[in-house]
Amino acid sequence: MAHATGRLLHVRACPQLLGLDAPLIATPAQIESLGTCAWCANELSEAGRxxxxxxxxxxxxxxxxxxxxxxxxxxxxxxxxxxxxxxxxxxxxxxxxxxxxxxxxxxxxxxxxxxxxxxxx
Structure with a gap:
C-alpha cells in the first residue's frame, strides 16, 4: 500500500494509515522507487514473527x-x-x-x- 501523499510504502495495518478509508494500492513505479516505512519493514520481515x-x-x-x-x-x-x-x-x-x-x-x-x-x- 502507499499513502496517496506519502513517500514510503506501507502495509494495510500500518499505524500511519489509521483513519484512512481506502489507502491507494501502490503502483509498480512506486514499488520500484519508494522505500518501506520502518514499522512496515519490521512487519514484513521474519524477525520477531x-x-x-x-x-x-x-x-x-x-x-x-x-x-x-x-x-x-x-x-x-x-x-x-x-x-x-x-x-x-x-x-x-x-x-x-x-x-x-x-x-x-x-x-x-x-x-x-x-x-x-x-x-x-
Whole structure:
C-alpha cells in the first residue's frame, strides 16, 4: 500500500494509515522507487514473527472462543497455506508460505489476497 501523499510504502495495518478509508494500492513505479516505512519493514520481515501449528492455535491467542475459530476457518475457506504466523505487532494473523501471505485474519474478519474481506464480527 502507499499513502496517496506519502513517500514510503506501507502495509494495510500500518499505524500511519489509521483513519484512512481506502489507502491507494501502490503502483509498480512506486514499488520500484519508494522505500518501506520502518514499522512496515519490521512487519514484513521474519524477525520477531511468532509461528503457530494451526489457525486454531493462532486465533485462540486473539479470541479463545470456539465460535471465533469456526468463523475464521469458514472465512478462510479453501485457502492453501503452509505457515501461520503473527508479526511482531500482533496486529493480525497471516497465513501463507515463506514468500508471502495469502490471507490475513483480524478480530472478526478475514481479508484474502484477492481483496475480498469477509466480516463475521
Amino acid at each position: 511468532r509461528y503457530f501449528d494451526s489457525v486454531e492455535q493462532a486465533v485462540r491467542t486473539l479470541d479463545p472462543s470456539d465460535e471465533a475459530v469456526r468463523a475464521t476457518e469458514a472465512a478462510l475457506g479453501d485457502v492453501d497455506y503452509e505457515l501461520v504466523w503473527v508479526p511482531p505487532s500482533y496486529s493480525h494473523i497471516a497465513v501463507g508460505d515463506k514468500e508471502h501471505a495469502v490471507a490475513w485474519i483480524g478480530r472478526g474478519c478475514v481479508m484474502h489476497q484477492d481483496g475480498r474481506l469477509i466480516d463475521f464480527g
